[in-house]
Amino acid sequence: MEGIEIAMLGVALAVGLAGSGSAIGIGIVGQSACGLISEDPDKFGQTLLLQALPGTQGIYGLLVGFLIMQDIGIVGEELVELTVWQGYAFLMAALPIAIAGFSSGIYQGRVLASSINLIAKRPEEMGKGIVYAVMVETYAVFALLATILMLFGIDL
């Protein structure tokens, strides 16, 4: 493998895994939301907001994917010649958001499904349900931070 291919694997993992985490998380919340809406359609707006929250991990993953693609010239004028070691550096940098994005997306979805149960009984407490989900979000943000710091540290 050349360096460029290894870096592309990093792009694929960041976008693919973090996106999967979001997709699963949103899917979990969606199931719960349907259960609530079938009894109480007026809460559609609230449930939609809750359902959107696990989407951020996918966005972080895509952001990282774009940053790497820009660095290595996939989007842009021309491909950058990468050594194998530079390729590995991009792959490693992509891993934090890939891993934490996947797991935090799923667990955030689980918390939010419980928040759906919460607003089924106490719609006025939706804010607290969101706060619990944001606690999970913290670790996706930390992973994104680590990934970006690592990317900036790569010398081309």
Add this chain to the structure above:
Amino acid sequence: MLIDDTIYGYAVARVKAMETHLLDQGQFERMINSSTTEEALKVLSETGYSAAVAELDDVHNFETILADELSYIFNIVLKISPIPELIGMLALRYDIHNLKVLFKAKFLGVKSDLFIPAGSMDLSKLENAVSEDNFLLLPEKLRRAANAINEDFMINRDPQIIDLILDRVLYDQLIDAAREHNAPFLEGLFVRQIDLTNLKTLIRVKRMGLSRDFLARVLLPNGTLAVDRLAAMIEEPLESLISMLAISDYADLVGEGVREWSEKGSASTLEKLSDDYITTYLKEGKWVPFGVEPLVGYLWAKEIEIKNIRIVLVGKINRLPAESIRERIRDAYI
């Protein structure tokens, strides 16, 4: 697997939304404090029962409302449950209830309409089977139980055997089903119900003055209280039952319920405390986000609500004082 249990998301959220429609303490208070049955029904007509109450022609027929509501709710929960077998096994309780009613009606010659049309078996099929003594259409275990009841009644002419035999089939099958589907929460529920049934059987048999052998035969297996220890209690005064269970979960319930029973001869306090005990157990699973627990809890909550409505309406029809209605009202699940 990591995400497997999320198949319960839809059902649990829906049940949580349905829980908000359960009657609350305030509504029951208003029903209890109303001066007439009609007034109590008026409170009911402001709730989810409004359509059914509007169609009610005679107050004394309120049982049909309650039975319809229970089977309506049961069928919804069964339909939305991602593993229908776990809820489906609970339908056996209604089949057994209906069989009890049918047998009692047959042996005692009274007509009854206290059926719960939520069982797994067609009610008219059950009716025919009992009236014609032909149980071929019933599942094997029920068939054997029904035949046993018929044979025993021919010899002993004692209708109490109906409950004893049918309860045994019921709980044997429920425990088997819970183990087969690996449902520890349901098994825990059944084990507790077995214990409570055994305690009531013990006191009942003791008051009837029957033998220890008889008691040992009718106590249900699979409970946490050993059958032989319970059977030995028949030769002791009731107070020693209280001290035997003093360190068990059943201490409060037995202490208060049994004392009331031996003093006043009324089982109603023990019945109420037993129901409250099950409610407390089911509340432990109330906030499980993905699992069968909230579904079972909601079904129980509905049964308790229906029981409470019945207590209030029967009390109002019989002009009982508010206080004696209030002390029979079961604790709410919500």
